[in-house]
Amino acid sequence: MFSRRLFLKSLCASPIVVAPPGALAQDADLARRAVVRADQIRNPQQSFRAQMRLTEFRNGQARAAATLVLHSKPEAGTGRFRNLARYVEPAADFGKAILMDDQAFWFYDPASSASIRISPQQRLVGQAANGDVMSVNFGRDYAPRMMGEESIRDADNAERKTWRVELTASSSSAVYLRIEYWIERDTCRPVKARFFVDSGRALKVAFYRKFSRQLGEMRPGEVVILDEVDKSVATKLVLTGYAAQEIPDNWFNREYLPRLRDGGGAVRT
Numbered sequence: 001m002f003s004r005r006l007f008l009k010s011l012c013a014s015p016i017v018v019a020p021p022g023a024l025a026q027d028a029d030l031a032r033r034a035v036v037r038a039d040q041i042r043n044p045q046q047s048f049r050a051q052m053r054l055t056e057f058r059n060g061q062a063r064a065a066a067t068l069v070l071h072s073k074p075e076a077g078t079g080r081f082r083n084l085a086r087y088v089e090p091a092a093d094f095g096k097a098i099l100m101d102d103q104a105f106w107f108y109d110p111a112s113s114a115s116i117r118i119s120p121q122q123r124l125v126g127q128a129a130n131g132d133v134m135s136v137n138f139g140r141d142y143a144p145r146m147m148g149e150e151s152i153r154d155a156d157n158a159e160r161k162t163w164r165v166e167l168t169a170s171s172s173s174a175v176y177l178r179i180e181y182w183i184e185r186d187t188c189r190p191v192k193a194r195f196f197v198d199s200g201r202a203l204k205v206a207f208y209r210k211f212s213r214q215l216g217e218m219r220p221g222e223v224v225i226l227d228e229v230d231k232s233v234a235t236k237l238v239l240t241g242y243a244a245q246e247i248p249d250n251w252f253n254r255e256y257l258p259r260l261r262d263g264g265g266a267v268r269t
Contacts, residue, residue, distance in 0.1 A: 056126030126235030
């Protein structure tokens with residue numbers, strides 16, 4: 001069981017301390033470097049696979065869940081990833097896939113061998129959207145602005161000294177209009193992010209936790225997403241099984257999706 005109330009109570013145990021914005025707030029280069037380093041921590045900058053378990057909680061009770069295997073491959077020189085996420089569970093969705101190629105998202109259903117265009121903001125499970133589960137570099141899609149230093153409580157109620165960075169969409173592939181991003185000063189690990197939709201409304205806030213060494217970096221093994229609109233909803237994303245993998249380019253071709261076989265993206269011969 002996941003208790004949003006207890007989770008928020010622990011986070012609010014101590015007040016946030018905000019440093020006045022001075023010269024630090026004007027340091028665009030520092031903001032850019034912090035965001036780029038946090039990108040490298042969130043996502044391996046090489047071809048890889050990982051398993052994702054998403055669970056939606058309503059009023060502390062698990063209501064829906066799905067497990068997917070993500071295959072990601074960076075494009076040289078662009079800062080962009082190509083992504084293929086394939087359903088493992090529930091059984092009714094086994095073999096379905098979500099493809100992110102360039103700026104397009106496609107949903108594939110093997111029952112019909114058809115793929116349809118979908119939105120990156122479309123919900124997958126709970127408040128986890130299609131664009132949230134894909135490997136993306138914030139430093140590529142957003143313009144960063146340093147807002148100052150803050151001491152905040154992380155998901156485990158530990159105090160973290162952070163930079164607060166405002167990210168504004170600067171690319172058509174950006175999923176959100178704006179993101180408020182808290183990055184730990186000493187490590188550049190992501191701590192917290194608040195996501196805003198085009199209307200300017202806060203949609204959700206994410207907390208990054210359970211860091212462990214995966215593919216050469218200390219990466220978050222869990223992301224807790226709290227719905228800012230429906231306070232009864234929380235979503236937990238658990239990441240496991242990171243492994244380097246050479247991925248053929250044709251896996252990220254929409255026309256190739258019907259040739260992908262069940263089981264981790266293997267291809268029919």
